[in-house]
Amino acid sequence: MSLLITEECINCGACLPECPNEAIFETRSEAEEKGNNVGEGQGEGDTVYVISYDRCTECVGHFDEPQCDAVCPIDDCCIADPDVPETTESLLEKAAKLNPDKEIDPAKVWAGVRN
Numbered sequence: 001m002s003l004l005i006t007e008e009c010i011n012c013g014a015c016l017p018e019c020p021n022e023a024i025f026e027t028r029s030e031a032e033e034k035g036n037n038v039g040e041g042q043g044e045g046d047t048v049y050v051i052s053y054d055r056c057t058e059c060v061g062h063f064d065e066p067q068c069d070a071v072c073p074i075d076d077c078c079i080a081d082p083d084v085p086e087t088t089e090s091l092l093e094k095a096a097k098l099n100p101d102k103e104i105d106p107a108k109v110w111a112g113v114r115n
């Protein structure tokens with residue numbers, strides 16, 4: 001399940017360098033211009049940062065918890081997107097495909113959205 005960024009975002013940029021999958025973009029337009037899909041209704045008007053569900057793995061394979069949420073100073077800004085259900089296995093596959101030169105650790109799993 002991808003995470004999404006809500007309208008609570010203050011565009012501080014703290015999350016951007018922390019994402020291991022380069023899934024975060026400053027605007028919806030930027031994400032789409034680079035060929036990355038963003039969930040319907042998210043980041044409309046390019047007013048807040050967005051997460052592409054093509055690239056987000058909940059940080060599975062890299063970290064024990066989503067790094068964007070961990071560094072975000074705002075509550076309820078980086079949250080799970082219920083419209084993008086994915087299994088742990090598929091998230092690990094996605095992480096490996098996106099990062100062929102990085103070691104993907106199957107023990108690094110955030111169980112947050114599946115419990």
Ligand code: SF4
Pocket residue numbers: 002003018019020021022023024051055056057058059060066067068069
């Ligand atoms: Fe990137 Fe992890 Fe946030 Fe997904 S949960 S956008 S992979 S930092």
